Amino acid sequence: MGGVCKEAMDVTKRIDVLDYLRGFALMGIILVNIVPLLSAKLPAPHTMDASYWRFLYLFVEGRFYTIFTFLFGVGFYIFITRANAKGRNGYFLFLRRIAALFIIGLIHVRYHPGEALTVYAVCGILILPFYKANKIVNLMFGIIMLIVFALFSFKLFMVLPLMLLGIAAGQFHVFERLSNNRNKVVLFTTVMFALSALGLIYQYQFAPDIIGNGSIADYRVTQEFLSIGISIGPIVSAFYVGLLVLLLQSSFFQKVLSPLKSYGRMALTNYILQTALIYLAGTALNLFNNISYLESLYLCISIYIIQLIFSTVWLHLIRFGPLEWIWRVVTYLEIPPLRKTTKEYK
Template structure:
């Protein structure tokens, strides 16, 4: 029997509960981010209309707090946790004397397939296919030292983005002249605006077929996104940070790393907040300006650094709080969602379409930030209740069951076995 088939899914007794709870917590921010930027249609609106939705004082305050505390921070956290999960899988495989590579490749292949179905069949904003592709890139780093992993993470998260941004901004002007470069950039912006307008029209339709065809066209056009190398670099860098954290056991053994986690929480939240406040102030200053200065584009890398610091600070702070009995009872409510993260992520896309698309409640392009956040809170509370109910009866979430079954080449046992039943089976044997 192959190593892939001889492996098995992680049992409940082997799970790191703090990690599951943290993953569930990250899903809250991911849902709010996706809803405020994508599901409610704001990112597809012309700039003036998008600004009008957040014009009233309450909406401006909610929008600013979203930018400071949530936007991209939880996505960053979720990405880091993927790399940490890889480190756990690798450690467990080594403890069993097997290679992680065959199982991991098959696992990523299945995830890539799920991501493509999600992207073209449900929602164009899929991240799963990207995670799968970058996951394959993660394999060569598994045997590197911790120091080498951190160096590569720094290169991918800082050096490459800066080089890429400089090249993207400077090289066209050097090669073709400033005027020609500006015309090319304007043509690209106009083309992107046309694609966004076409998608928004499709999403506003009361026909599911029209909506999904618009989704497919937008997704196919996005395949040529010139920023894709930058995205892949940042995702891989975050994976490597998660790999390093998983090797060190930062989440698995908090007590041993309490001092380091405190520093990570303080520096992460501190630096992330400072950068976030600077970006927030600049956004407010240039909010009503029809043509913001071009130098604002150079803030992309510092802004990404802020996301990284804040996401790291959230992870470290959460891990520390989870060790306190009182806080563990509160934060542990997210654990079932973390164990069903893939199911929850896909459910959020379906719920977002049902609430905002024209064939659903038709709220797209009409929902201000405060109402969007309220909808997210209500829907996620329903998700949590569903996850608690489901895992009281089954071992995996439904999509997790499919993922595991395809990965291990056999249908996994879905029903939970009670302690008494398991004991009776043991006596019978």
């Protein structure tokens, strides 16, 4: 009986580590998204810009969207499970939630071609039947699909297996039981670190000296470099997740990284706000086609500061992020209170 009660409590309790991970993923996503949005100039050979270009495609590109996509799958499972536990129709609510996400994505894609929300909405419908599938089946099917798509560098197709692995993680209650499985997390992170190191060393062998000079040889080397990056992306992402999860076992890091948790709790708002701030800066400072890769990093750091402060202050006073509140209203057709009570401030 006690086990059943504990499980019921787990169904209603917010899992903070997921918010930290969402915030972390968002911080990596903007580093990549800002480059095409502002049409950053290709770096000249043997410059700091060229070094930063290689850094992006070794450690960032294809590493953070995979985390964000995986977390969507985890959130998918948690949302339906909690709705069902409260006596609601989790499937119906999820479909309404997905429809709202799709509409937000349709608006966003006009300003940010290649944005993720519309893709997530469509894939959310496709993976709905897997909610009741056996967790072992979801795990194995997700791993096999991911390996196949990764080997062929099918980046867009990797969204489905990543979400499926997120569902499996939810079914195994991975994030609810982290404190009881520290040794397993250490082992997982160590293995992923070793595989990531090998993969990155291999990828680096194909790093081009000259980027975008138009020659066939340069194009082939660059494409090989980028393709390998896509293939090893999920492994590097898994290492990042494992490392952050281990750090968050310490109350010190929980406190130091607490703004990241607020950032992640407002993931939808901050994802859209990133685009808005990039366009605002680009227009105000005439950065379109005039910004270098390294300068895009400086702008991202400025946006981090703005968003981290905004998220922390907002959630100190308000229960939900602005878009999260709207999303919730559309999903439940109820208007939840926005402001926190005096008791909640403490």
